[in-house]
Amino acid sequence: xxxxxxxxxxxxxxxxxxxxxxxxxxxxxxxxxxxxxxxxxxxxxxxxxxxxxxxxxxxxxxxxxxxxxxxxxxxxxxxxxxxxxxxxxxxxxxxxxxxxxxxxxxxxxxxxxxxxxxxxxxxxxxxxxxxxxxxxxxxxxxxxxxxxxxxxxxxxxxxxxxxxxxxxxxxxxxxxxxxxxxxxxxxxxxxxxxxxxxxxxxxxxxxxxxxxxxxxxxxxxxxxxxxxxxxxxxxxxxxxxxxxxxxxxxxxxxxxxxxxxxxxx
Amino acid sequence: xxxxxxxxxxxxxxxxxxxxxxxxxxxxxxxxxxxxxxxxxxxxxxxxxxxxxxxxxxxxxxxxxxxxxxxxxxxxxxxxxxxxxxxxxxxxxxxxxxxxxxxxxxxxxxxxxxxxxxxxxxxxxxxxxxxxxxxxxxxxxxxxxxxxxxxxxxxxxxxxxxxxxxxxxxxxxxxxxxxxxxxxxxxxxxxxxxxxxxxxxxxxxxxxxxxxxxxxxxxxx
Numbered sequence: 001x002x003x004x005x006x007x008x009x010x011x012x013x014x015x016x017x018x019x020x021x022x023x024x025x026x027x028x029x030x031x032x033x034x035x036x037x038x039x040x041x042x043x044x045x046x047x048x049x050x051x052x053x054x055x056x057x058x059x060x061x062x063x064x065x066x067x068x069x070x071x072x073x074x075x076x077x078x079x080x081x082x083x084x085x086x087x088x089x090x091x092x093x094x095x096x097x098x099x100x101x102x103x104x105x106x107x108x109x110x111x112x113x114x115x116x117x118x119x120x121x122x123x124x125x126x127x128x129x130x131x132x133x134x135x136x137x138x139x140x141x142x143x144x145x146x147x148x149x150x151x152x153x154x155x156x157x158x159x160x161x162x163x164x165x166x167x168x169x170x171x172x173x174x175x176x177x178x179x180x181x182x183x184x185x186x187x188x189x190x191x192x193x194x195x196x197x198x199x200x201x202x203x204x205x206x207x208x209x210x211x212x213x214x215x216x217x218x219x220x221x222x223x224x225x226x227x228x229x230x231x232x233x234x235x236x237x238x239x240x241x242x243x244x245x246x247x248x249x250x251x252x253x254x255x256x257x258x259x260x261x262x263x264x265x
Numbered sequence: 266x267x268x269x270x271x272x273x274x275x276x277x278x279x280x281x282x283x284x285x286x287x288x289x290x291x292x293x294x295x296x297x298x299x300x301x302x303x304x305x306x307x308x309x310x311x312x313x314x315x316x317x318x319x320x321x322x323x324x325x326x327x328x329x330x331x332x333x334x335x336x337x338x339x340x341x342x343x344x345x346x347x348x349x350x351x352x353x354x355x356x357x358x359x360x361x362x363x364x365x366x367x368x369x370x371x372x373x374x375x376x377x378x379x380x381x382x383x384x385x386x387x388x389x390x391x392x393x394x395x396x397x398x399x400x401x402x403x404x405x406x407x408x409x410x411x412x413x414x415x416x417x418x419x420x421x422x423x424x425x426x427x428x429x430x431x432x433x434x435x436x437x438x439x440x441x442x443x444x445x446x447x448x449x450x451x452x453x454x455x456x457x458x459x460x461x462x463x464x465x466x467x468x469x470x471x472x473x474x475x476x477x478x479x480x481x482x483x484x485x486x
Contacts (some may be wrong), residue, residue, distance in 0.1 A: 014355075014356075016355075025352075027355055077354060077356075077357070079356060079358065080354060080356040080357040080358035081358050081360070106355060106356040108354055108355060108356065111350050111352055111353065111354055112349060112350055113348065113349050113350065113351055114349070176360075178346075178359070178362060178367065179346035179349055179350070180346070180349035180350040181272075181346075181349070183272075208266055211266075211271050211272065211273055212266050212271065214272065215271055215272050218348070218349060219272075219349055220345060220346040220348075220349030220350065221272040221275060221276065221342050221345055221346055222272070222276065222446075223342065223346070223366065223369065223442070224366065224438070224441070224442045224445045224446065225359070225361060225362035225366050225367070226361040226362065227359055227360060227361055227362055229361065230360035230361045231360070237452065237455075238445070238455075239450055239451055239452050239455050241445070242444075242445050242448045242449070242450040242451065242455075243448065243451070244273070244448070245273055245276065245277070245445070245446060245447060245448035246447075246448025246449075247448070248268065248271070248273045248274075248448075249277065249447065249448055251268070252268050255266075255268075258266070
């Protein structure tokens with residue numbers, strides 16, 4: 001089938017192939033033929049993989065789960081941009097109509113010391129889970145479902161908290177940061193709990209525990225490039241990092257009682 | 266947990282020491298403008314700075330401390346950030362960041378070297394020992410003649426103008442970074458602080474660059 005006969009495209013892919021965590025890895029070239037502009041980026045990779053399997057070759061390993069932009073699994077650096085050349089989307093929501101016939105597409109895994117590559121495009125994002133385990137929760141006893149408006153929350157705080165809670169932990173912020181810093185992720189988690197009355201009680205302990213856990217994972221430091229904000233599929237703003245800085249600074253004069261990381265309720 | 270050992274703590278240290286130096290640079294630039302008052306203006310200003318030696322030395326000590334801490338913390342951050350991405354991307358596109366943000370460590374190192382040369386030249390008179398004995402008609406140390414002698418040389422004039430360009434690059438990112446790192450920005454102020462920081466950086470650069478330009482071209486005599 002000719003690529004352009006039905007508006008379909010032929011593309012050249014340069015994909016990162018790496019056998020396992022110990023392998024050095026390299027970019028390898030593949031041809032993606034007859035790709036419909038209506039396909040998602042992951043469907044295009046499915047087509048390429050089917051072809052590879054038919055030829056008896058090892059398919060390209062990539063992470064995916066929901067394929068509707070909420071699980072945060074599809075971690076791919078597409079043509080140098082986390083989740084590819086579109087705004088406020090994950091790689092699974094990227095459509096092939098963003099590309100044109102004959103394009104060369106570079107696909108690489110997230111690059112960070114804290115995200116070791118397991119195979120090809122799949123990385124271990126367990127570092128983000130361990131940060132959540134350190135204090136990404138509230139240990140208040142909430143009981144049953146409360147009546148609406150039983151606890152009054154200002155509109156501004158409710159909105160900001162919801163904005164922060166949109167974080168799906170995909171790691172695009174780390175991937176696109178020139179320093180591989182996870183501060184947008186951590187600041188979103190610190191803020192979405194700290195802005196609400198139930199989470200505010202433990203805000204001081206939370207920010208200290210989560211920053212400590214973040215540093216222990218070997219992420220870089222934020223130097224205010226704001227690349228994270230540019231590629232965040234959920235549009236989380238870098239001003240949450242400022243809010244986190246403020247939260248930690250507030251704890252300096254009177255540090256809260258330390259609790260063991262991973263403790264809580 | 267000691268706050269100053271954390272990633273955020275190091276940002277606070279960078280911001281506070283950076284702010285101290287920005288305030289100094291602002292005062293230094295305003296003081297330098299007394300050059301436009303001729304020999305009398307600049308020499309009188311320099312004389313005033315030395316009225317209370319303990320104050321002068323306390324100030325110099327604070328600045329030296331800020332200078333050293335800022336450099337050490339900055340280099341530490343740079344090394345940590347490099348280590349955080351051991352394998353680089355084959356293909357990486359940046360969207361928001363700027364040349365000035367990406368070159369902070371290099372413009373910082375250049376400014377550090379500049380400060381040392383500047384102190385050697387005009388404070389310690391290391392390149393022209395005879396400058397130490399310059400005295401004006403009123404018996405004051407003749408700063409104006411010293412500065413004119415230095416900046417009439419095209420190489421020194423170019424050196425100072427180059428240093429101002431490096432300072433501008435460093436502060437275009439540095440001033441607004443102070444507010445972000447110390448948690449002083451929010452959704453409403455973020456854009457204005459960013460623009461305000463750049464505006465102050467430009468004002469500083471214009472103020473500083475006027476001195477070598479006007480002296481070199483003989484506008485101020």
